[in-house]
Amino acid sequence: MKQALTRELDYRDLAWTGLMYALTLAAFAMLLWPLFTVFSNGLQVLSWEFLLASPANAGRSGGIAPILASTLAIVLTSLAAALPLAFSVAVMLTEGFDPEGWAARMLRCSLDILSGIPSVVFGLFGLSFFCRQLGLGYSILAGGLTLACMILPTLARSMAFSLESAASAHRAGGTALGLSRQSVLWHVLVPVALPGICAGIVLALTRGLAETAVLLFTSGYSDRMPESLLDSGRSISVHIYDLSTNVPGGSPNAYGSALALLLLLAMLSFSVHAITRWMQRRMTGTTTRSH
Amino acid sequence: MTPATLSLALSKRQGWLFWPTLSLLALMAALVIFLIVAFLLREGSPLFAQGGIARFFTDDGWWPLEASFNMTPMLLASLYLTMGALFVATPLGVAIALVTTFKAPARLAQLLRNLVELSAAIPTVVYGLWGVTSIVPILNMWSPPGASLLAGILVVALMIIPTITILTQSALQTVPQAYIQGSAALGVSSSQTLLRVVIPASSQGIFSAMVLGAARAIGETMVVLMVCGNIVQVPTSLFDPVRTLTANIALEMPYAMGDHRASLFVAGLVMLLLVSALVALGEWASMRQRRMAP
Numbered sequence: 198m199k200q201a202l203t204r205e206l207d208y209r210d211l212a213w214t215g216l217m218y219a220l221t222l223a224a225f226a227m228l229l230w231p232l233f234t235v236f237s238n239g240l241q242v243l244s245w246e247f248l249l250a251s252p253a254n255a256g257r258s259g260g261i262a263p264i265l266a267s268t269l270a271i272v273l274t275s276l277a278a279a280l281p282l283a284f285s286v287a288v289m290l291t292e293g294f295d296p297e298g299w300a301a302r303m304l305r306c307s308l309d310i311l312s313g314i315p316s317v318v319f320g321l322f323g324l325s326f327f328c329r330q331l332g333l334g335y336s337i338l339a340g341g342l343t344l345a346c347m348i349l350p351t352l353a354r355s356m357a358f359s360l361e362s363a364a365s366a367h368r369a370g371g372t373a374l375g376l377s378r379q380s381v382l383w384h385v386l387v388p389v390a391l392p393g394i395c396a397g398i399v400l401a402l403t404r405g406l407a408e409t410a411v412l413l414f415t416s417g418y419s420d421r422m423p424e425s426l427l428d429s430g431r432s433i434s435v436h437i438y439d440l441s442t443n444v445p446g447g448s449p450n451a452y453g454s455a456l457a458l459l460l461l462l463a464m465l466s467f468s469v470h471a472i473t474r475w476m477q478r479r480m481t482g483t484t485t486r487s488h
Numbered sequence: 489m490t491p492a493t494l495s496l497a498l499s500k501r502q503g504w505l506f507w508p509t510l511s512l513l514a515l516m517a518a519l520v521i522f523l524i525v526a527f528l529l530r531e532g533s534p535l536f537a538q539g540g541i542a543r544f545f546t547d548d549g550w551w552p553l554e555a556s557f558n559m560t561p562m563l564l565a566s567l568y569l570t571m572g573a574l575f576v577a578t579p580l581g582v583a584i585a586l587v588t589t590f591k592a593p594a595r596l597a598q599l600l601r602n603l604v605e606l607s608a609a610i611p612t613v614v615y616g617l618w619g620v621t622s623i624v625p626i627l628n629m630w631s632p633p634g635a636s637l638l639a640g641i642l643v644v645a646l647m648i649i650p651t652i653t654i655l656t657q658s659a660l661q662t663v664p665q666a667y668i669q670g671s672a673a674l675g676v677s678s679s680q681t682l683l684r685v686v687i688p689a690s691s692q693g694i695f696s697a698m699v700l701g702a703a704r705a706i707g708e709t710m711v712v713l714m715v716c717g718n719i720v721q722v723p724t725s726l727f728d729p730v731r732t733l734t735a736n737i738a739l740e741m742p743y744a745m746g747d748h749r750a751s752l753f754v755a756g757l758v759m760l761l762l763v764s765a766l767v768a769l770g771e772w773a774s775m776r777q778r779r780m781a782p
Contacts, residue, residue: 221583224584227646303518304518314764317738407609409709437617438613459610
C-alpha cells in the first residue's frame with residue numbers, strides 16, 4: 198500500500214512482468230523461425246514453372262504439377278465421401294434426434310473419440326480396411342476415403358454448430374408458417390446456415406491438405422500424373438516428407454513445395470474469414486438478399 | 489440443382505424416405521469408430537492369441553523378424569518425448585496466454601493471438617522439414633548425430649505451444665473479474681495477482697491444456713519420424729537418437745508381415761487407448777474449469 202501511494206518501483210512486480218514478456222518474446226521468436234525459413238528458402242524455388250512441371254530426378258529437380266493434381270484428387274474424394282455423412286449427422290443432431298436421448302449421446306460421443314485419434318492410427322485402419330479388405334490397393338480413392346474418416350468429426354461439428362445457431366433464430370418462424378420439419382430444414386435452416394457450412398468445409402479442406410501420416414501408406418508414393426482414382430498418387434505433404442528425408446539434396450524443392458502448401462492454406466483461410474464476415478453482415482441484416 | 493429445388497423434388501415424391509435416409513447416414517458416421525477398433529483388434533489378434541500383452545514388455549528386444557516384440561524402449565521414448573515437450577511448452581504457452589489476456593495493449597494482444605492461430609495452422613510436415621534442416625544441424629555441431637530425443641522435444645514443443653496457449657486463454661477468461669478487482673483493491677501488484685490469484689483459479693483449465701497438449705504430442709508421427717533418428721533404444725541422454733511408437737508404425741508398416749504386422753496394429757490400438765484416455769481427462773478438467781465461469 199505504501200509502495201502504491203509513494204509510487205516506488207515494485208521490483209518483484211517488475212521482474213515477474215519482465216519474465217512473462219521475455220518468455221512470450223522467446224516463444225514468438227521460435228514460432229516465427231520455421232515460417233521465416235520456409236519463406237526464405239521456398240521463394241528461391243517457387244515459380245510458375247515449378248508449379249506446372251513434373252518432378253525429375255526423384256524430385257530434386259522439376260516441379261510438382263502431378264503432386265498438386267493428386268493432392269486435389271485426394272482431398273476432393275475425402276470431401277465427397279465425408280460431406281453426406283457429416284451433413285446427416287449435423288441434421289440429426291439439431292433437428293432429428295432428441296438432444297438428450299441415447300442416439301444423440303452416442304453420436305456425439307463417437308465423434309469425440311474419433312476426433313482424438315492420432316492420424317497414424319487412421320493410416321493403419323485405412324491400410325487394412327480400404328486398401329486390403331475392400332481391395333482398393335494403394336490408391337487416391339483409398340487415401341481419400343481414409344482421410345474422410347479423419348475430417349468427418351471436424352466437418353460434422355462445424356455444420357452442427359451453424360445449423361444449431363440458425364435453428365435457434367429461425368426454427369419457430371418456419372414452424373409458425375405451417376411448414377413441415379423437412380421444409381423448415383431445406384427452405385429456412387440450410388440457406389441461413391450455408392455460409393457457416395461453407396466455412397466448415399474449407400476448414401476440413403485445410404486439415405486434409407496438411408495431413409501426411411494418414412496418406413503415407415494408403416494413397417501411395419507415385420509421382421506421376423494420376424489418370425484415375427484407382428491410381429496411386431502422392432500428396433504434397435508426403436512429397437515434402439519424402440524429399441526431406443529419403444532424397445539427399447531434395448530439401449530446396451521440399452521448401453518450394455512447403456511454401457506452395459502454406460500459400461494454399463493461407464488462401465483457404467482468407468476465404469473462411471471472408472465467408473464468415475459475409476455471414477455476419479447477412480445475419481445482422483445490413484445488406485438485403487436479392488433472388 | 490439448388491438445395492431448394494432438390495428438396496421440392498424430394499418432398500413431393502419420396503418425402504417419407506428423407507428422415508430414414510438421414511438417420512442411416514448418421515448411423516454410418518457413428519459406426520466409423522467401431523469399425524476402426526474392430527479392424528485394429530482383428531489385425532492384432534494373432535499376437536493376442538499367443539502370449540498376450542505381456543510379450544510387449546518381457547521379450548528380449550525389438551527384433552520383429554526373429555519374433556521378439558519388446559516395445560518398452562519405444563513406449564519410454566514416446567513418454568520422455570511427451571514429458572519433455574510439455575516441460576518446454578507449458579511455461580511458454582502460459583506466459584503468452586497471460587500476456588495476451590492481461591498485460592499487453594489490446595492491439596498487440598490481438599496481433600499475438602493471430603500469430604498463435606497462424607502457427608496452429610502450419611502442417612506438421614513443415615515443422616518436420618524445418619527441424620531436419622535447422623534444428624538437427626545445430627544439435628549436430630553441439631553433440632552428434634543431432635537427430636535425437638532433444639530435437640524431437642524442441643520441435644514437438646513448438647507444435648503444441650499454440651494448443652496450450654489457446655486452451656489456457658479460454659481458461660483464464662473464466663476467472664471471475666471480482667477476484668482480480670478484489671486483489672487489486674487489497675493493493676496486490678498485478679503480477680502477484682496473476683501468480684497468486686488468477687493462476688490458482690484457472691489451474692484446472694491449465695491442467696486440461698497440458699493434458700490435451702500431451703495427447704497431441706504423444707500421437708505426433710511425422711515430426712518424430714523426421715528428427716528423432718529412429719534408433720530403437722532406451723535413451724540415456726537427451727542427445728540419444730530414439731524411435732517412438734508412432735514413428736515405428738510409420739516406418740515398418742510398409743513391409744511388415746505376419747506377427748510383425750500384428751504387433752504394429754497392437755501398437756496402434758495402444759496409441760488409440762492412450763490418447764482417448766488423455767482427451768477424456770483433459771475434457772473432464774476443462775468442464776470443471778468452465779463451471780467457474782460467471
